[in-house]
Amino acid sequence: MKDFLRGMRYALPIILGYLPVGFAFGVLAVQAGMNPLTVGLMSYFVYAGSAQLIAAQLLADGVGNSGIIVTTFIVNLRHLLMSAALTPFLRGWSKPLQSWFSFEMTDETFAANLGRFCAGGVNRGETLGLNIFAHAGWVCGGVAGALFDSAIGDVKPLGLDFALPGMFIALLLPHFHIPRRVLALCVAAALSLAFAVLGMDQWNVMLATLLAATLAAFWPMDGSAGRQEKDENAQADLRPEQEAQQRARAGRADNA
Numbered sequence: 001m002k003d004f005l006r007g008m009r010y011a012l013p014i015i016l017g018y019l020p021v022g023f024a025f026g027v028l029a030v031q032a033g034m035n036p037l038t039v040g041l042m043s044y045f046v047y048a049g050s051a052q053l054i055a056a057q058l059l060a061d062g063v064g065n066s067g068i069i070v071t072t073f074i075v076n077l078r079h080l081l082m083s084a085a086l087t088p089f090l091r092g093w094s095k096p097l098q099s100w101f102s103f104e105m106t107d108e109t110f111a112a113n114l115g116r117f118c119a120g121g122v123n124r125g126e127t128l129g130l131n132i133f134a135h136a137g138w139v140c141g142g143v144a145g146a147l148f149d150s151a152i153g154d155v156k157p158l159g160l161d162f163a164l165p166g167m168f169i170a171l172l173l174p175h176f177h178i179p180r181r182v183l184a185l186c187v188a189a190a191l192s193l194a195f196a197v198l199g200m201d202q203w204n205v206m207l208a209t210l211l212a213a214t215l216a217a218f219w220p221m222d223g224s225a226g227r228q229e230k231d232e233n234a235q236a237d238l239r240p241e242q243e244a245q246q247r248a249r250a251g252r253a254d255n256a
Helices: 002-031 035-044 049-060 066-073 076-091 095-103 107-120 124-147 160-175 178-198 203-215 223-255
Strands: none
Touching: 002 035, 002 107, 002 178, 035 049, 035 107, 035 124, 049 066, 066 095, 076 107, 076 203, 095 124, 107 124, 107 160, 178 203
C-alpha cells in the first residue's frame, strides 16, 4: 500500500497538467454536443488527450463515426513505439497486469515510468499507483469541464491549451544529460515540423519518431553519458530475471 501511495505522489505533476487540459476537453466536448456522462465515459475508456480533442472537433464538424475512429487510430499509432520501448521492463509481469498497464499508458505516464524504470527499477505498486491516479485526474478534469462549460465558454484566453505542451517539456528535461536522447529529440522535432508543412499532418509524428529513433540507435555511445546509458540498458535486461528470482525465493520462504 505504501508503494501504491508513493505512486500517487509521482503522479501529481502529471495530474496538474491533466486537470486543465481535461477541463478544456470537457468544455469543447459539451459544445460539440456531448453530455457530462458521455464525457466521463470517454475520458475513462478512451483516455487519450489528443485523440479525444480531435474527436470532439470532428464531432462538432459533423464527421461520421468511421472517420473519427480512423483518425484517432492513426493519431494513437505512436503507442506501438512506446509499448515496444517498455517491453524489456515488463517481461516479468503477468498478461493481465501488462494489459492493464497498456490500457493506462499515455505519453505522460510513459515518460514518467520510463525515467523511473531506468533509474531505480520496476516497482509494481508505484507503477500502478502512478497510472491509476493519473487516469483519475484526467477523468475528473474532463467531467469538471463538462459541468462548468457555461461558466467558461472559450478556454483559449485562460491559457489552458498550453498546459499539455508545458508538461511535455518538463518530462523531457531529465533526459537532456544523454546526447543521443537530445539528438533524437531535435531530429524528431525538426522532421515532424517538416512533414507537417509538406502535408503529412496525419503521419508526421509517427514517421519523425521512427526516423529519429533509428538514427539515435546507430549513433555511437561515447563518454560517461554513453556508459550510463549502456548501464541502464543492461539493468533493464537483467530486471525480469531478478524479479523471477525474487518471486521464487518468496515462494520457497512461504512453503517453508
